[in-house]
Amino acid sequence: RFELNHELLRHEKLNQRFEFPEELDLEPFTTDGLERLSKAEMAETNPDIEVPPPYTTHPEQYYKYKLVGVVVHTGTTDSGHYYSYIKNRKTNVWSEFNDDVIKPFDIKDLDRECFGGKKSPKDSTSWNSNWDTQENNRSGYVLVYERETLFPREHVKARSFLEDMREDMERRTRREREKNDIKEAVSEEPKKDNEKASKKKEARDDDDIDLEMMAVAVMENKRVEDMNDQEQKEEKKEADIVNSLDVADLDVAAVVAPDIRATHFQNNIDFMRSRQVFNPLFLKFLFEILQVAPLSPRKEYQAKEDVNSCPKAGPFQQIYCFSKVVISKLRIDYNIPACKWFFSYLSERPTLVCEHLLQAHDIVVLRGFSELLVHVFKALKPFEDKNLEKTQKVKVNEGGKEVEKIVDVTYSTRMLNTLIDLILEAPKHWLRFTHFFHVFRDFAEMGPLERRFLVRKQLIEKLGDLYLGTASPFTKGNPNKQYMHVGARIYPPKLYPIVQTLSLLICSCHTPATKQRSQNTEQQKKGSENSKRKGPKFPKTALVHTNANGQEDLLVMSSQDEKIRETKEFCARMVTQAQNSRETLDALNNIICHWCFEDASYTSEIVFIILDGIDRSNADSVVTLLLIMERFISVEDSLQQERMNKLHGKDPSVLRSISVCRTHHQLFAFNCIRYLVEIMERNETYRRFMLKKRNEWKWWDGWLQNYVNSQPRSQANAATSSAANDAEKKKFYEKYLQVVGLNNKDTKGFKQGQTPQSNSRR
DSSP: OEEEETTTTEEEEOOOOOOOOSEEEOGGGSHHHHHHHHHHHHHTTOTTSOOOOSSSSSOGGGGEEEEEEEEEEEEOSSSEEEEEEEEOTTTOOEEEEETTEEEEOOGGGHHHHHBOSBOOGGGOOOSOGGGOOOBOOEEEEEEEEEESSOOOGGGSOOOOHHHHHHHHHHHHHHHHHHHHHHHHHHHTGGGHHHHHHHHHHHHHHGGGSOHHHHHHHHHHHHHHHHHHHHHHHHHHSOOOOOOGGGGOSSOHHHHSOHHHHHHHHHHHHHHHIIIIITOHHHHHHHHHHHHHSOOOOBOOOOTTOOGGGSOOOOTTHHHHHHHHHOSOHHHHTTBHHHHHHHHHHHHTOHHHHHIIIIIOSOHHHHHHHHHHHHHHHHHHHHHHGGGTTOEEEEEEEETTEEEEEEEESSHHHHHHHHHHHGGGGGGGGTTTOHHHHHHHHHHHTTOHHHHHHHHHTTHHHHHHHHHHGGGOGGGTTOTTOOOOOOOOSSSOOOOHHHHHHHHHHHTTBOOHHHHHHHTTHHHHHHTOHHHHHTOOSSOTTOOOEEOTTSOEEOBOOOHHHHHHHHOHHHHHHHHHHTTSOHHHHHHHHHHHHHHSTTOHHHHHHHHHHHHHHHHHOOTTTHHHHHHHHHHHHTOOSTTHHHHHHHHSSSSSSHHHHHHHHTTTOHHHHHHHHHHHHHHHHHOHHHHHHHHHTGGGSTTHHHHHHHHHHOOOSSHHHHHHOOHHHHHHHHHHHHHHHHHHTOOGGGGTTOOTTOOOOOOOOO
16 A cells, blocks of 8 residues: 655555455465466366366365455555454454544445545545545555354364475476476377377287286275265365364464563553553542542541551552542541551652653543642641651661661652652653643642752752753753653643743742842841832742741752753743743743842843844734733832833834834734733833833824724735724724823824834834
C-alpha cells in the first residue's frame, strides 16, 4: 500500500482497488498445485502427458482458509490511523476495534471499508457526484486467514531437510524429462512407425521369459498397488477437529528466552492493571463499598505512632492503596493515621508515585491522585507545618549493620522530597505532567511555612531551569547538561502550573528594593515624616510571613534563584504563553508587579517588553499586552508616574502605535483605544494622567465617530459585520464620551471622515 515516488522523492499511499475473498483455496499456489497446472498446460500440446487430479497429497479441507481479521489503514503516509475488523470464532460475528471503541461490523460493508479504489457517490463529499474523482483512503493493510479445519501434527509426516532436497531434485528432473519428451515428440514424428515395428520384434524375442517369474512379479505389483490405495483412502478421510494448541510445532515456553518471556508477561500485567484496576466502574464499586463500611474517626496525631501498624501492602497493594485512602475527602479528614501511613508508604516507592502521577494514561487517575495528595497535605498541615524543616537521626539496618541515618520528622516532608526528586523525570511525560505540578502549586498556596520550605528546597531554581530549558542561565556553567525537548508544534505543553508555583514563591521573596527598605525598620517604628513619605514597605503582591520578631517579612532568594529572575527570556516566554493561558497571564502579572516595585531597572525592562510586544501584535493578541500594562501601571510606588510616562511618551509608545495603525489597521487601533478607555474607567490615576495628555489623542473623538458610523468597504466585511457588533461599537462610543467628559453636542462639529492630520509609518 506504500511506495516511493521517484519523481517527487516522497512516499505515497496506493489507494487502488484490491479485492480479496472471504474464503480462500491455497491448493493452486502450493508446490503440487503449481506442478499440476504446469502439466495441464503441457497436456494441451501433448495428450500423452497425464495430469494428476487436485488434492492428491492432502484432503481438500487442508487447503481451505477463511477470513477472520483485517487491519485497515486510513489516511496518508504522513498522517494516518490503523484499526481492525475481527471475526468471533464462536459466534461468527464481526466487530470493529478502533482504539477504545468496539462496535459491530457488517461484513457486507467489506467492499466499501477495505477494498480501496474510488469512493461511491453516497460516500462522496463532493456536491456533484459526476465530477467526483475522490479516492477511498480506507483500505486493507494486513489480512488474516485461518484454516477452516485444523489437522493434527500426525497428519503431516515429519520430513528431514535431505528428503525435501531429494524430492525437489527429483521433481525438477522429472519436469525437464517431460519437456524433452515433448520436443522429441514434435521433431521425430516420422520415426514412430519404425519404433512400433521394433517393439513388436522385441516382444516376439521375449516369448522365452519364464512364466513363473512373471506371475510372481504381477502378484508383487498388485500388493504394492493395494497398499497405495489404502494410504490414499486414509489421507482423504476427513480429520477430526482438534485443539489449536495440539498443532503447535514448538513449545513456546521452552524455546523463548526467560528474560523475553518475563518482559512480555510484565507488559501484559501492566496492560491489565491500567485497563482493569483503573477502570472507573471498578473504582466506583470500591467507593460505594467503603462508603457504607463503618469507619471510626481518628483525628489525633501521635508523633511516635507506628505507621506499620496499618495493614501491610501485599499482592493487592494498589487496590489497598485506593480502597484505604481514595474513599472521600470528607472521611480522610477523620483518619490521620491513614494519612501518615499513606505518605510513609508512597515516599518509599517513588516508582509507584511516578506511575500514578506522570505515567498513567487516564486523566481521571492523574487528576484524582494529585487531588488526593493535596488533600492529605491539608489534613496533616495543623500537625506538621511548623516542623517541615526538622530532621532526626534514626538507626537503620543496612546490610546487617546498624547505621545512623538523618530522616525528616514529618511525613509531609518525606512525600515532598520524593516529589521534588521526580521533577527531573517530568519532561519525559510532558503530555501528562500538568497535575504533577498542581501538587506543588497547591502546597505553596497552603501558607507561608509551606512556601518557605519550597524556597529553601531550591524549587525556584529547579522549576525555572525546567521552564527555560536551553535558555536557562545554568547552561553556561554546565555545557554538557541535556534538556529534553518539551511540547509539539500542534500541541504545546501546559506549563501554567509551573508558572503559578514560581509566581507564588517569587512573591514570597525579597526584591532588591524591598530588601533595602526592610533595613529601615527602626526608622519606620518611630513614625517620622520621612519614613511616611516613602510609602508602603512591600508591594500588594507580596506574600509576607511573620518573622521571629513578630514583624512582617519576606524570604531571601539564593543567588541561583536570582539568576532565574534576571534572565530576560523568563518574562518574554511567559508573555508569549499568556496569549493562550489566562492562568499564565495572572501569574506573570503578579511577578511583574512584585519585582518592579521601586525598581527602576526592572521597570525599564518591562516597558521595553510591552512596547515591543504591542508593535509585533495583531488586533487580537494586543489585548494581552494591554492587560499586562494595566497591572504594570497600577503598582503604587514612587515610580508609578515614570512607568506611565515611558509607555505614553514619544516614539516608541502606545499612543504612537495607535496613531500609526489608524488608517490601514483600523481594527487594531479600535481594540487598543477601547481597552485603554476601559483602563481609564477602572483606574482613576491613569485617567487623570491621560487627560493631561489629551492633546496627543484628541483625534480619537472624530476618528471613533467615523469608525463607528462607517459602512464596510467590501462585501466580505459586510458579511462579517452584524447589527450586534454595530450596537456594541455605538455603546462603547457613548462610554468613551462619558469617560473623557464630552457629550454628543461636543462631537457634532466633526464631519464624517474628518480626523486630524498625522504621519503614518504603516
